[in-house]
Amino acid sequence: MVKIGLEIHGYLLTNEKLFCRCKSEHGLKHSKPNTNICPICTGQPGSKPQLPNKEAIDKIIQTALILGCKINQKLIWQRKHYNWPDLPKGFQNTISGPYAVPVGQKGKFLGIRIRESHLEEDPAAWNPKTGEIDYNRSGSPLIEIVTEPDFKNSEEVIDWLKQLIATLGYIKTIDKKSGIKADVNVSIKNSERAEIKNINSLSNIKAAIEYEIKRQEKELPIKQETRMFDEKQGITIRMRTKEQAEDYRFISEPDLPVIKLDKKRINKLKSQLPETPQEKLKKLIKKHKIDKKSAEILTKKLEIAEFFEEVIKKITPKLAIPWTTTELLSVLNYNKKELDEVDIKPEHFIELLKLVENKTITELKAKEILRSWKEKSSSPKKESEKHSTISEKSEIEKLAKKVIKENPKAVEDYKSGKENALHFLIGQVMKLSNKRADFKTAREILENLLQQS
Ligand SMILES: [Zn+2]
Numbered sequence: 001m002v003k004i005g006l007e008i009h010g011y012l013l014t015n016e017k018l019f020c021r022c023k024s025e026h027g028l029k030h031s032k033p034n035t036n037i038c039p040i041c042t043g044q045p046g047s048k049p050q051l052p053n054k055e056a057i058d059k060i061i062q063t064a065l066i067l068g069c070k071i072n073q074k075l076i077w078q079r080k081h082y083n084w085p086d087l088p089k090g091f092q093n094t095i096s097g098p099y100a101v102p103v104g105q106k107g108k109f110l111g112i113r114i115r116e117s118h119l120e121e122d123p124a125a126w127n128p129k130t131g132e133i134d135y136n137r138s139g140s141p142l143i144e145i146v147t148e149p150d151f152k153n154s155e156e157v158i159d160w161l162k163q164l165i166a167t168l169g170y171i172k173t174i175d176k177k178s179g180i181k182a183d184v185n186v187s188i189k190n191s192e193r194a195e196i197k198n199i200n201s202l203s204n205i206k207a208a209i210e211y212e213i214k215r216q217e218k219e220l221p222i223k224q225e226t227r228m229f230d231e232k233q234g235i236t237i238r239m240r241t242k243e244q245a246e247d248y249r250f251i252s253e254p255d256l257p258v259i260k261l262d263k264k265r266i267n268k269l270k271s272q273l274p275e276t277p278q279e280k281l282k283k284l285i286k287k288h289k290i291d292k293k294s295a296e297i298l299t300k301k302l303e304i305a306e307f308f309e310e311v312i313k314k315i316t317p318k319l320a321i322p323w324t325t326t327e328l329l330s331v332l333n334y335n336k337k338e339l340d341e342v343d344i345k346p347e348h349f350i351e352l353l354k355l356v357e358n359k360t361i362t363e364l365k366a367k368e369i370l371r372s373w374k375e376k377s378s379s380p381k382k383e384s385e386k387h388s389t390i391s392e393k394s395e396i397e398k399l400a401k402k403v404i405k406e407n408p409k410a411v412e413d414y415k416s417g418k419e420n421a422l423h424f425l426i427g428q429v430m431k432l433s434n435k436r437a438d439f440k441t442a443r444e445i446l447e448n449l450l451q452q453s
């Protein structure tokens with residue numbers, strides 16, 4: 001039987017680092033190396049940590065709560081020692097390790113047991129090729145979530161991780177844009193487990209698990225060991241036999257006070273938790289009668305879900321769904337933007353859909369207006385006045401006659417049974433009308449005229 005467990009690392013979404021007031025910086029934001037630093041996060045001799053960032057403590061508690069964990073009320077910082085160029089002090093401050101009390105433990109999230117979740121500081125970034133070290137991210141708060149070995153295959157792992165990332169993104173505790181890293185442990189048939197360290201994307205996590213299961217089946221019995229994933233070859237490689245916890249020489253941190261959490265603070269943080277994607281999905285399906293598939297697309301990202309909820313206050317879901325899940329999302333995808341990176345206002349979107357609903361403008365024109373909202377939206381009413389739909393039959397008929405006269409080849413093709421020719425002719429009518437002709441009417445009129453001619 002296959003057993004898979006995860007140790008997941010992500011960046012907490014905070015403004016400042018853990019023990020100094022430097023900006024917490026990671027993921028896509030890149031400052032010039034070593035510009036976002038101070039004596040504390042570069043571990044200069046004599047420097048001592050400031051009191052831990054309250055925002056980080058609050059967010060780790062909220063994360064543990066959403067994972068169903070019991071919160072421990074007395075937390076002690078530990079020094080975890082190791083020698084590596086990315087660690088200027090020679091130790092990492094962490095609330096983890098064999099003698100530590102984790103922030104949260106014994107939780108359960110979507111059917112998978114959570115062993116514990118804790119908080120630690122990020123080391124610097126070391127480039128082994130050049131030997132250069134960038135301390136910008138040194139001291140940023142990291143969250144670590146450890147699951148029990150409850151997964152049975154790679155698909156289960158990936159589905160669960162996607163939901164986890166979406167949920168923690170919803171409650172704004174992790175920086176989902178900087179991604180996650182995971183250590184994955186795999187064992188089969190009750191053999192010892194192999195741990196694959198530091199895998200940095202969902203697709204690599206999937207590939208590493210699948211490779212590792214096949215390898216273990218071939219090489220039974222397995223010894224406990226640490227491996228790494230080679231992305232290029234798609235294989236796992238042995239690094240060392242598993243290090244024991246003692247190797248890190250954990251001691252409790254003398255420069256930081258014990259964190260005492262009272263029930264009141266924990267309850268307050270609990271009451272401030274926003275809806276999870278699972279709750280939002282349920283609400284869209286039950287309360288607003290949205291079909292499951294659309295609801296799943298809408299709830300993938302919080303900003304899209306909230307935008308949609310705003311829109312359906314004024315627009316029927318039937319119209320709002322395709323315009324959000326297909327049109328809006330494809331415009332964002334095309335511009336490689338997230339909704340929270342652009343300034344598209346729900347009220348402008350609502351106005352646009354009202355114009356479509358009332359047939360003041362054609363769908364084609366509305367799409368064009370939507371496409372013009374690359375950075376920000378503007379009121380579509382003014383724009384639409386120039387482009388109101390021509391639904392007047394006589395006017396469209398004039399255009400259609402002109403198109404038929406000017407395109408004898410397409411007319412002949414149509415008569416000999418080529419359906420595509422009709423699409424071409426409709427396209428010409430739309431073009432002549434500057435996309436203002438009502439599509440359906442144009443089609444009807446063209447078909448009629450073609451049959452008569
Ligand atoms: Zn600093």
